[in-house]
Amino acid sequence: MTLASLAAFAGLCLILSLTPGPDTFLVLRIALNRPSAGIAAAAGSAVAAIGWAALVGVGLAAILEQSAQVFRWLKIAGGLYLLYLGISSFLKTRKAAKNGMAADGKEGSALRYSNLAGFGAGALSTLLNPKVGLFYLAVVPQFIPQGGDTMGTAMILGAVEAVIGFAYLAVVALVAYKAMGWLRRPKVSTGVERVSSGIIAALGAGVIASGASS
Template identity: 60%
Template sequence: MTVASLLAFAGLCLVLALTPGPDTFLVLRFSLSRQSAGIAAAAGTALGSLVWALAVALGLAALLEQSAEVYRILKIIGGLYLVYLGVMAFIASRKRTSTGVEPALRRTTLRSGFAAGMLSTMMNPKVGLFFLAIAPQFVPHDDAAIGNTLVLGAVVAVVGSLYLVVVALLAGRAVAWLKRPAVTTWLERISAGILAALGLGTIALSAES
């Protein structure tokens, strides 16, 4: 694998990362409660991408391409998880408003952010299909195919997580600059609503297919 092909692949990953998706809104939601939790969520998405890269390298994710039913089921599970995250985020913001305290800042841990980011990516079959569709175009047909596929997975993880870390830092700075609890609460509710809507949309489209 040449340096030129790696740079071309990294550029493609950057374009895809700049397209807002579930991971972006997930990191935004955690960052609004706690900046470090948003960064942890970004790290979790990176690990999820590496898991998909390993699955593709070993040929496991080929099942998604061959079985429409497996793909549909995994999309529904991922959609349900996004709905769950959105509902829980909305409930947390309601509790903070009614009690006047900041439960989200105490309950949103680094572990929960990391786990949410990892699970969100691992439950998104589009990540696996991305590797299945793109990796063969960049991986040479030689004995190092598994290693080269993992290298591409590392590139996806690094580019995607760096972008999400920037999102987390910007969100954290915005909240610190505004310092208005009402604004933070509404931003959390909007991001929670977007997560839930993405999940419901995924489930609806999967049920129709």
């Protein structure tokens, strides 16, 4: 694989990262109250991206591409998880508001993620995101030279995507926390939590509908 090919792949990864999706909204929501957990979610997403690259390397991704039924259920599973994230977050925000707790989680911390929980949420979001899987299924094989080290090349490409994705999401987490201090006022923060939760749930519902109709 040439440097030109690697640069072209990095450009595609940058475009993928800059396109708002479930991972972006998830990291934004988590980082609003705890930036370290948001960065952990970004790290989880990066590790999961390498996992997708590994699937391509061992040929499992090719099987998913050839089996429309398997990929359909993968899409539905991802949609259900996103829907769960959105609805559960909305319900927690509503409960916190009723109990009179501050939106920054200082009283009861119902809305705060630990670093480990953030990492797990980011990893699951990426693993179950069919758009990430489709990206690897459609794009990565084109950069693997015929007769070359398939597994090694796939892992290199996965590492490139993971680094770019992590860098972008980490910046999102830090900027969200630094630039939105005023949003952590109870009423405003509750509104942001509900809107972001609604977006995540809507994305999940869209994925489920797409999978069910395919």
